[in-house]
Amino acid sequence: MEKVSALTKDEIATIDNIIKSNRENPGQLVKVLQEIQSQLRYVPLEGQKLIADRLNVPISKVYGIVSFYNFFRLFPPGKHSVTACMGTACYVRGAKDILGEIRKKYKVEPGQTTVDRRFSLEVIRCLGCCAIGPVITVDGKVYGRMKPAKVKEVLEKYN
Ligand code: FES
Known part of the structure; x- marks a missing residue:
């Protein structure tokens, strides 16, 4: 459920x-x-x-x-919007582990919002900055060369 x-x-x-x-x-x-x-x-x-x-x-x-209809969303928008790139360039550099860390730490799946409505999570195929992959964005700010250990450090800046 x-x-x-x-x-x-x-x-x-x-x-x-x-x-x-x-x-x-x-x-x-x-x-x-x-x-x-x-x-x-x-x-x-x-x-x-x-x-x-x-x-x-x-x-x-x-x-x-x-x-x-794609137009409808089932989950409320979070206070902060997190996007994890799963495009090829990011994927081969470990994007799956970054996404896994976000899912595990914040108990949220792509297309959903954390129960406290702090973060919404989306995945995208390419953010256009492949050279610094793997990449996530938070409220549009780009964080490159991500590692699973950096996920908490980055997201905890957003309350
Ligand atoms: S594949 Fe991730 S930014 Fe291009």
Whole structure:
């Protein structure tokens, strides 16, 4: 089962308002989901249950739409965005171990966010600075020649 951070009160209120304003429009499921994605920047799993109940549609239909379109994200954006390059040049220099260290230390998988919402993790195929690989970025700042032992040192700068 995927780890999900609990919805905040504000998020529940936002979802409720969007559902209320679309309740008179059956068949507006995608529109409701798009509005939630645009306001919260993700469509939480708990929110999907709420939508299914209130709009009287099966949860499987809601989940099916959210997982089909790349546009929808299932996890909240973290306070800091971490990108690990898994392109060939970085890969041959140990990018897999860097990614493994981030996953293990911060208990987060690519495409997800840590439970405390501190970090979101994405992987990318090339960041365009292969010469200094393996490379990660944090909030757009590039860290090159990474080693597993440097992961904590780098990420702990971001609170
Ligand atoms: S392959 Fe990693 S920066 Fe190009």
